[in-house]
Amino acid sequence: MSIAIGYMPGAYGEGGDDHNYLRELVEVGDKHGYDSLWLSDRIVGEKFSLEPMMACSMVLAYSDRLKVGTSVLAMPLRNPVVLAKQIATLDYLSQGRFFPAVGLGQEEPEEYEACGVTKERRGPRTDEAINLMRRLWQEENVTHEGEFFNCHNVTVTPKPFLQPSTPVWIGGRSTAAARRVGRVGDGWLVSSATPEEIKEGCSVLFETANECNREIEDDHIGVLMGYYVTDDVEKGTEKAGKFVTRHRPDAHFTEFTAVGPVEKIAEYIQNYIDAGGSKFVMRPLCAAEESMEQLEILGEELLPQFPKK
DSSP, X not given: OOOEEEEOOOSTTTTTTOTTXXXXXXXXXXXXXXXXXXXXXXXXXXXXXXXXXXXXXHHHXXXXXXXXEESOEEGGGSOHHHHHHHHHHHHHHHTXXXXXXXXXXXXXXXXXXXXTOOSTTHHHHHHHHHHHHHHHHHOSSEEEEOSSOEEEEEOOOSOOSSSSOOOOEEEOSSHHHHHHHHHHOSEEXXXXXXXXXXXXXXXXXXHHHHHTTOOOOTTOEEEEEEEEEOSOHHHHHHHHHTTOSSOBTTBOGGGSEEEESHHHHHHHHHHHHHHTOOEEEEEEOSOHHHHHHHHHHIIIIIGGGSOOO
């Protein structure tokens, strides 16, 4: 199983005052040999947030080695024909370095309303959209009449660089999300989950894939992990807690967050590897002015402990 460690920006709003911030993020990744850079999706909101598809294209232009992905793209808010065209274009131009991860989106109804869709049946809507995108990538002429989308005699070019289609990763911690990966996805990217939950989800995922006569590669299990490197675990935990995007009512964030010296961060990652994880997206839980330093520390001291195979 190949282990790969990527990263993403820290606090939302980060980089809003610095037009070069994204380029600096890419430079950190290239300098230390991070595998990939991941960008979140917030279409509306007061805090500064780059549109991920556009920003991903800039990352791929800035670097000729970094992979880039979305963590995660709100699938119900987007037209799958347009998105299929965008994804195929990025995959084609980058020669296979773009990895879209999609999910059901946030809970706030305002964003759905602003995008002209409702939250109702967003799960089936996502499934149908993913299946339609695959057909557009693999077939020359597509006619689709579904519950949510319709198109007739449609062809999308270019076709993706990766054949037969761009891998679509699916985000979400729930059992339903794991089943969705088994039914229509190529990989699982999960956040705020404990190693035990990863292990249980993998069982559901692979069992579902087997029932659907599909195959998911063993190393396509991704974990988004918040972290903060510090020698003072108590103060570091208090500090990191302020930057957790969504606290779980049923689990303290320290159950799925690595806070402490680099050796402790490495132990956390190994626990997730033992549970089935293989791809990691590390998110520094700190203020914007400190996050670049945190990524530097991780790159210098932790990445050499998990060399890519």
